[in-house]
Amino acid sequence: MSRACWLLALGVLLAAMLSIAAGKVWVPLAAWTAADPRSIIIVELRLPRTVLALAVGGALGMAGAAMQGYLRNPLADPGLFGVSSGAALGAVLSLYFAYAAQAWLLPGFALTGAAVTMAALALIAGRSGSLILFTLAGMILTNITGSLTALAISLAPTPFVASEIVTWLMGALTDRSWNDVEVVLPLIAIGMIILSRTGGALDALTLGEQAARSIGVNPRRLQLAIITGTALTVGASVAAAGVIGFVGLIVPHLVRPFAGHRPSATLLPAALGGALLLTVADSLVRIAPTVSELRLGIAMSMLGGPFFLYLLIAMRRRLA
Amino acid sequence: MSVLAAEGITLALGGRRVLDNISVSIASGRVTALLGPNGAGKSSLLACLAALRRPAEGRATLDGTDVGAVPATERARRIGFLPQAADVHWNIDVATLVGLGRLPWRGRWGETDADRAAVAGALAATGMTGFARRGVEHLSGGERARALLARVLAGQPDWLLADEPLASLDPAHQLDIGAQLRAVAAAGRGVVLVVHDLNLAARLADDVVLLREGRVVAAGGSSAVLTAPLIRETYGIAVETGVTASGQRFVVPVAP
Numbered sequence: 289m290s291r292a293c294w295l296l297a298l299g300v301l302l303a304a305m306l307s308i309a310a311g312k313v314w315v316p317l318a319a320w321t322a323a324d325p326r327s328i329i330i331v332e333l334r335l336p337r338t339v340l341a342l343a344v345g346g347a348l349g350m351a352g353a354a355m356q357g358y359l360r361n362p363l364a365d366p367g368l369f370g371v372s373s374g375a376a377l378g379a380v381l382s383l384y385f386a387y388a389a390q391a392w393l394l395p396g397f398a399l400t401g402a403a404v405t406m407a408a409l410a411l412i413a414g415r416s417g418s419l420i421l422f423t424l425a426g427m428i429l430t431n432i433t434g435s436l437t438a439l440a441i442s443l444a445p446t447p448f449v450a451s452e453i454v455t456w457l458m459g460a461l462t463d464r465s466w467n468d469v470e471v472v473l474p475l476i477a478i479g480m481i482i483l484s485r486t487g488g489a490l491d492a493l494t495l496g497e498q499a500a501r502s503i504g505v506n507p508r509r510l511q512l513a514i515i516t517g518t519a520l521t522v523g524a525s526v527a528a529a530g531v532i533g534f535v536g537l538i539v540p541h542l543v544r545p546f547a548g549h550r551p552s553a554t555l556l557p558a559a560l561g562g563a564l565l566l567t568v569a570d571s572l573v574r575i576a577p578t579v580s581e582l583r584l585g586i587a588m589s590m591l592g593g594p595f596f597l598y599l600l601i602a603m604r605r606r607l608a
Numbered sequence: 609m610s611v612l613a614a615e616g617i618t619l620a621l622g623g624r625r626v627l628d629n630i631s632v633s634i635a636s637g638r639v640t641a642l643l644g645p646n647g648a649g650k651s652s653l654l655a656c657l658a659a660l661r662r663p664a665e666g667r668a669t670l671d672g673t674d675v676g677a678v679p680a681t682e683r684a685r686r687i688g689f690l691p692q693a694a695d696v697h698w699n700i701d702v703a704t705l706v707g708l709g710r711l712p713w714r715g716r717w718g719e720t721d722a723d724r725a726a727v728a729g730a731l732a733a734t735g736m737t738g739f740a741r742r743g744v745e746h747l748s749g750g751e752r753a754r755a756l757l758a759r760v761l762a763g764q765p766d767w768l769l770a771d772e773p774l775a776s777l778d779p780a781h782q783l784d785i786g787a788q789l790r791a792v793a794a795a796g797r798g799v800v801l802v803v804h805d806l807n808l809a810a811r812l813a814d815d816v817v818l819l820r821e822g823r824v825v826a827a828g829g830s831s832a833v834l835t836a837p838l839i840r841e842t843y844g845i846a847v848e849t850g851v852t853a854s855g856q857r858f859v860v861p862v863a864p
Contacts, residue, residue, distance in 0.1 A: 360698075491708055492708060492711055494700060494708065495691075495695065496695045498689070499690075502660060502684060502688070503711045503763070504683070548700060548701060548704060550698065
């Protein structure tokens, strides 16, 4: 691991400590022992929430880096694929039909939504391994699932359901428990392993599709790994936290110069950077002096929007 | 000696017959140029030889084995392919770029001493050692062409297949890269190039395969193939051929 990775890992550790301590009630880390009554806050509330923030941030960061490497486009985002909107649609449907009474149903629906969307993407993009077909199919699926989500909101049986859906779509890690961790963590872990194994092929793609094939990359296998890995990481992330944009876009960008711009060397730092960013952001929304807790998804978008604009302007200068 | 051959290759793209029953045999240790007008099927033939395209009929063979049947990694170790597009999508440094040529050799545990030695050798062979830490976006066109050639050489393939490696270079760099390619062939490897410039082909190639509308017009030694009648048959133009005072063969188009 490079020095940048060690520094990021240290940052992640500090962020995790902050996340455990921070909130409406500040709890010193030393209070985790059973003797302290505040230990329940740490063990049952802060710890699962921190673990989820780390996992979701890491998943989104790595998925973003893999996606940008795969599409060879610094503006690519895992959301482009339709996987997050597919997962969101699944979750929204479970809220719409009021199935969310059971704790595992909403994540279950979200994961199903992600899986169905990714299966559709794999079917449409087919056996060609073509990037253009893949990107267009992903964008169309994003559109379709997005419009179905809007339809569900507009047809919501009661205003309460509608507001519940809208609130959920904003993304948050509020009141998550160990149950959520149990559902989501293994899926994210498998997804991240799959994505981290695409490094060599992503490096080869730097030379273009034809050259990559000539050094032994199988484009169909790579596409399948990217689809599966993204479906697992992003699908599970949406299941756990709702839609949280921009992590997958921003973080790979920030770490890329330290990784020498090499796609494979960007994957791990992007995961660490994503975990760091989301954990810090999730701690800050808890401390922020707002009446109700600021939604994490909104906080990230408020950060991400201007950053996206900055990227675009920077690229415009370079291209002009 | 190694032999790369097309055996009755027919390829159709978009309903058009791009290659029509092509059979040629190419020997290693020599530079072979694929020549012909636009749309003659040069790049398609090269892609078939590199197993990047699967012919509808016939096959490409390497020492008698169907290249399509060789496992991808094994094939990548034996046949290096330099595409026409000089795209490098991220601003990686030259050493990393050249290291990509080692991917077919890369084991589970990352870079080995052999990988590092091969990269250093390829950088030295192309005169790019001093550029190892420079990002590709900060290279000139000629330097980039050398770095991309070094990428293929780092894989130490028996065969180097290059699609118009000289097309976008100025004359100095054409001679430079041309000399590098000759050196690769002199080391006993096979070199197959798609070339557009008749004079460059005359200068570089030991053997020439003339293609027209997906068929072989002529194949053989450069001086036997690059003659006025065969070039007229292939391109429909009149040329004057000759030898300069320094012994350099030339082919000059004079009339359509």
